[in-house]
Amino acid sequence: MIPPAPPLLPRSRAWSWRSQTFRGWVYQVLTLALLVLAITYLMSNTFANMRTRGIQSGFDFFLQPAGFAIGESLFEFDSGQGYWVAYLVGLSNTLRVALLGIVLATVLGTLIGIGRLSSNMLVRGLCAVHVEVTRNIPLLLQLFMWYFVMTELLPPIETPLKPMANVFFSKNGLQYPLPEWSAGHWGTVLGLLAGAVFWRMGARRAHRQFETTGHFQPARTHLTGLASLLALTAIGWLAGGAPSALSVPEVTEINVVGGGAVTPEYLTLLIGLTVYTSGYIAEVVRSGIQSVAYGQHEAAVALGLTHSAELRLVQLPQALRVIIPPLTSQYLNLIKNSSLAVAVGYPDLISISSTSLNQTGRAIECIAVVMLCYLTLSLLTSAAMNIYNRRVRLQDR
Amino acid sequence: MNPAVFTPIAARQPPSQVLGAWPWLRRNFFDSVANSLLTLLVLALLAVVLPPLFNWAVWHAVVQADNAACRAAAGVGACWGVVTEKGRLILFGRYPFEEQWRPLIASALLVLLLVVSCLRIVWRPALVGAWVVVFTAFYLLMKGDVAGLTLVDTERWGGLPLTLLLSSVSLVLAFPLAILLALGRQSQLPAIRTLCVIFIEFVRGVPLISVLFMASFILPLLMPQGAKIDVLVRVLIGMTLFTAAYLAEVIRGGLQALPKGQMEAAHSLGLGYWQIQRKIVLPQALRLVVPAIVNTFIGAFKDTSLVTIVSLYDLTGAVQLALGDADWRKFFMEGQLFVAAIYFIACLAMSRYSQWLEGHLNTGIRRQ
Numbered sequence: 001m002i003p004p005a006p007p008l009l010p011r012s013r014a015w016s017w018r019s020q021t022f023r024g025w026v027y028q029v030l031t032l033a034l035l036v037l038a039i040t041y042l043m044s045n046t047f048a049n050m051r052t053r054g055i056q057s058g059f060d061f062f063l064q065p066a067g068f069a070i071g072e073s074l075f076e077f078d079s080g081q082g083y084w085v086a087y088l089v090g091l092s093n094t095l096r097v098a099l100l101g102i103v104l105a106t107v108l109g110t111l112i113g114i115g116r117l118s119s120n121m122l123v124r125g126l127c128a129v130h131v132e133v134t135r136n137i138p139l140l141l142q143l144f145m146w147y148f149v150m151t152e153l154l155p156p157i158e159t160p161l162k163p164m165a166n167v168f169f170s171k172n173g174l175q176y177p178l179p180e181w182s183a184g185h186w187g188t189v190l191g192l193l194a195g196a197v198f199w200r201m202g203a204r205r206a207h208r209q210f211e212t213t214g215h216f217q218p219a220r221t222h223l224t225g226l227a228s229l230l231a232l233t234a235i236g237w238l239a240g241g242a243p244s245a246l247s248v249p250e251v252t253e254i255n256v257v258g259g260g261a262v263t264p265e266y267l268t269l270l271i272g273l274t275v276y277t278s279g280y281i282a283e284v285v286r287s288g289i290q291s292v293a294y295g296q297h298e299a300a301v302a303l304g305l306t307h308s309a310e311l312r313l314v315q316l317p318q319a320l321r322v323i324i325p326p327l328t329s330q331y332l333n334l335i336k337n338s339s340l341a342v343a344v345g346y347p348d349l350i351s352i353s354s355t356s357l358n359q360t361g362r363a364i365e366c367i368a369v370v371m372l373c374y375l376t377l378s379l380l381t382s383a384a385m386n387i388y389n390r391r392v393r394l395q396d397r
Numbered sequence: 398m399n400p401a402v403f404t405p406i407a408a409r410q411p412p413s414q415v416l417g418a419w420p421w422l423r424r425n426f427f428d429s430v431a432n433s434l435l436t437l438l439v440l441a442l443l444a445v446v447l448p449p450l451f452n453w454a455v456w457h458a459v460v461q462a463d464n465a466a467c468r469a470a471a472g473v474g475a476c477w478g479v480v481t482e483k484g485r486l487i488l489f490g491r492y493p494f495e496e497q498w499r500p501l502i503a504s505a506l507l508v509l510l511l512v513v514s515c516l517r518i519v520w521r522p523a524l525v526g527a528w529v530v531v532f533t534a535f536y537l538l539m540k541g542d543v544a545g546l547t548l549v550d551t552e553r554w555g556g557l558p559l560t561l562l563l564s565s566v567s568l569v570l571a572f573p574l575a576i577l578l579a580l581g582r583q584s585q586l587p588a589i590r591t592l593c594v595i596f597i598e599f600v601r602g603v604p605l606i607s608v609l610f611m612a613s614f615i616l617p618l619l620m621p622q623g624a625k626i627d628v629l630v631r632v633l634i635g636m637t638l639f640t641a642a643y644l645a646e647v648i649r650g651g652l653q654a655l656p657k658g659q660m661e662a663a664h665s666l667g668l669g670y671w672q673i674q675r676k677i678v679l680p681q682a683l684r685l686v687v688p689a690i691v692n693t694f695i696g697a698f699k700d701t702s703l704v705t706i707v708s709l710y711d712l713t714g715a716v717q718l719a720l721g722d723a724d725w726r727k728f729f730m731e732g733q734l735f736v737a738a739i740y741f742i743a744c745l746a747m748s749r750y751s752q753w754l755e756g757h758l759n760t761g762i763r764r765q
Contacts, residue, residue: 028588035592042619049618120432121425122439136695136744137737138702141713145733152729336604343706350606363614371603371611378602 046364061360062087068355070347072263083356090352091373097266097348098338098377101273102331108274109281109330116286127282134279139337143272147344150264166248173267175249178260184240191236198232199225218312265346269338277334284330288323289315320392328385332378339374349373464724471727479728480735483719487736490555490715496547500558503538506531507561515750517757528569535562551629555710555718557739563711564698567636568644574637575644580674582645583652593645600642605703608635613707632704640697647689651682687758691751695744712736 016022050057066086067079073089074096115127134142151171155161160170168175179185199222206221237243249261262270292315300310341348349370357366414420427433457474459466462482470476480487489497510531513519539558542548554562581593600608612635613628620626655678663673683690705714716736720729 024586028586031589031592045621046618048622049620052622055618118432118435119425119428120435120439122436126439132745133741136741136748138699138713138740140702140705141733141737141740144713144717145730145737148729148733332602339604339606340703342606350604350610354610357610357614363610363618367607367611367615370607371599374604374607375599375602 055361055363057362057364059365061356061362061365066356067359070352071345072266072347083360086352086356087349087369087373090347090349093346094335094338094341094348094373094377097269097273097341097346098335101270101277101334101338104270104274105277105281105330105334106327108278110285112278113282113285113289116282117289131279131282134276135283139272139276140340140343142276143268143340143344146272147264147268150268154264168249171264173261173263175261177246177248180243180245180247182243182245184237184243187236187238187240188233189236191233191239192229194236195229195232198228202228263346265341265344268344269341269346269348272340273334273337276337277330280330280333281327284323284326285319288319291322292318317392324385324389324392328382328389331381331385335377335381336374467728475731476728477731477735479720479725479731483722483725483732484735486556486719487712487716487732488556490559490710490718491553492555492558493547493549493553496541496549499538499541499546499549500554500556503535504558504561506538507535507558507565511561511565532566532569551627554629556715557712559704559709559711560698560701560713563633563636563701563704564694566633567640568694568697570633570637571641571644574641575648576679578641578645579648579652582649597642597645600639601646605636605639605700606706608639609703609707611635628707628709632707632709636697636701636704639700640693643696644690644693647686647693648682650689651684651686652678654685655682684758688751688755691747691754695747695751698744698747699740712739 049055062084063082065080066083068086069079070077070086070089072093074092075089077085077089112127112130115123116131118124118127150173154169154171157168157170157172160168160172163169166177202221202225206217210216247260296314296318297310300314305313338348339350342351342354345351353366353370357363360366426436453473454475457470458477459470459474460477460481462478464478464482467476467478485494485497489500492500510527514524514528535558537543538546539554539562540549540551578593578597581589582597584590584593609632612631616631616634617626659677659681660673663677668676701711702713704711705717708714710718713736716732720726720732725732
């Protein structure tokens with residue numbers, strides 16, 4: 001039996017003023033004490049200032065009527081409702097522009113990022129120009145320019161652009177036809193859900209088949225899935241009595257009535273954010289694709305994979321691993337950048353809050369609520385992206 | 398069984414022409430049917446877009462500051478006259494007109510120092526002294542009230558000098574703070590680490606506008622009674638804290654990239670914590686992240702435009718101010734394009750510099 005080796009350097013148990021542990025405690029206690037002192041000092045200043053200026057504090061104003069109208073909102077809002085409803089409108093407006101912006105910027109950015117690697121020199125050059133121009137000009141300036149285009153250069157409402165039948169594009173924004181909601185549409189919704197479930201089941205069956213037999217038929221599976229989705233939706237729509245009433249926008253003498261509409265402010269912000277962020281996403285996508293070693297391509301070709309199979313099974317999974325983390329931070333940037341809405345008068349969270357601040361004078365409360373909202377949004381986004389990242393990252397054995 | 402007999406196959410044809418204009422064209426524009434179609438499509442698009450753009454921007458453009466001529470050409474040609482007419486207002490904001498040589502010299506000094514600082518030969522301690530001297534000179538020139546210069550309140554500062562001042566000062570002030578935050582985040586002491594993480598993640602989780610709102614509305618409340626705090630200083634504090642959080646993450650990247658052996662070697666030599674950081678860790682870590690710091694500076698330079706929202710007239714704000722004039726309001730786009738071009742050139746130069754630096758700086762140092 002081998003006796004356990006004695007430790008080379010016996011740890012000194014003797015307590016010492018100079019031990020690292022003790023000094024560590026001293027530093028931490030000192031830091032915290034300083035911090036508490038500073039906060040106490042600043043807070044006492046704040047209370048004194050608020051007393052002399054007669055500023056009230058507290059969050060009770062949230063229940064009082066807001067007293068201002070909001071230009072656009074997802075749901076009905078009138079000035080008699082409380083500040084908290086106004087904040088909800090602001091939050092929903094922020095989300096409305098940020099979520100759609102994320103989707104559009106991802107699509108555009110991916111296309112441009114792939115375009116930068118094209119073998120076609122013209123496409124490559126155009127994409128490079130897009131990336132450099134969008135990334136090197138401040139977003140605020142770009143927004144001002146888009147706003148000028150939307151409100152000054154577009155034709156007036158009397159002579160709108162008509163890219164499609166019943167779609168109007170003018171200084172008054174974009175108006176488009178919208179199906180009118182009726183009870184029969186529940187059939188359509190049910191059909192759509194049933195189709196989606198069917199598609200998902202088919203995909204899982206195909207996956208099981210792939211695991212057991214090695215037969216892999218993604219195109220067939222998904223085409224069948226798509227067909228059944230469309231068919232079931234159509235059946236549901238017919239079963240609901242085929243409601244086909246459309247609310248079509250019509251130009252009257254002063255404005256446009258009916259249909260769906262978005263304001264020029266919304267369009268400005270959406271286009272501005274999409275274009276600006278697409279430049280960054282393009283760079284993320286390009287560097288992700290370039291990070292996949294060339295040997296992977298050679299190996300895929302040697303295995304006889306087709307071009308699309310190689311992209312889907314070899315290149316993309318490895319590129320995604322590199323792309324997801326920086327893409328997450330671009331999404332976060334887009335959400336935060338949507339706060340520039342205040343510059344073009346779109347009623348987002350910041351601009352609602354700044355109006356409330358001017359009316360109530362409660363700066364600390366208003367700004368704290370806004371920061372809390374953005375922090376929550378940021379945390380939720382990174383949590384969601386982290387879940388996705390866990391799925392695509394390298395699985396260690 | 399027959400022994401295999403070697404029968405040579407015919408030699409492969411040499412590749413057809415690979416050099417010269419035609420193969421180059423084919424390789425870059427027409428190497429497949431899809432690519433050929435794409436090329437034609439892009440060419441058609443360019444043919445539709447470029448000639449009218451050229452006509453508007455160059456051929457029919459009005460360069461003199463002649464409002465009548467501009468109005469006559471509206472819609473057909475660009476009115477660059479708006480830049481000739483309002484150029485000084487755009488570049489210097491509301492700074493008194495006769496005194497505008499002062500911001501001009503001050504900005505020139507700052508730009509010169511920025512350019513000089515890009516050269517690696519001058520990266521030595523004396524550079525810090527040069528920055529202090531130039532910032533002092535900048536402040537005295539702009540503010541006046543010394544050597545016979547008239548006093549100009551910070552409220553009237555604007556345009557390019559303000560943009561340069563805000564972005565460079567906030568980065569310079571944020572730098573030491575960011576180093577402390579990054580080291581704190583890597584620290585073994587839980588309380589310090591937690592505080593640093595909370596600060597960094599909080600600031601990075603909220604938009605710059607909300608930080609600027611905080612700086613302009615809440616900061617005055619935090620001051621002792623009767624103390625006035627200048628709006629420029631408030632915005633600078635906000636921007637510095639904001640930049641520091643982002644910079645701290647950049648520096649943390651550098652700290653994490655250092656091989657652990659460096660620290661262990663330093664420990665075994667008997668160096669203390671601050672000695673290790675100062676002599677071993679930071680010189681190597683910072684060198685790794687210089688390109689990323691330049692990128693942070695580009696971000697700060699662009700973000701400065703947001704001070705417009707808390708009513709400081711930097712380059713972006715000054716152009717809005719200049720184009721508020723009803724006579725020239727129509728030529729908003731030309732003025733914006735002028736300012737956009739300034740930003741574009743500055744940012745492009747910096748990002749090219751950062752790419753160049755990346756290639757030059759770390760050769761032979763990076764591991765693996």
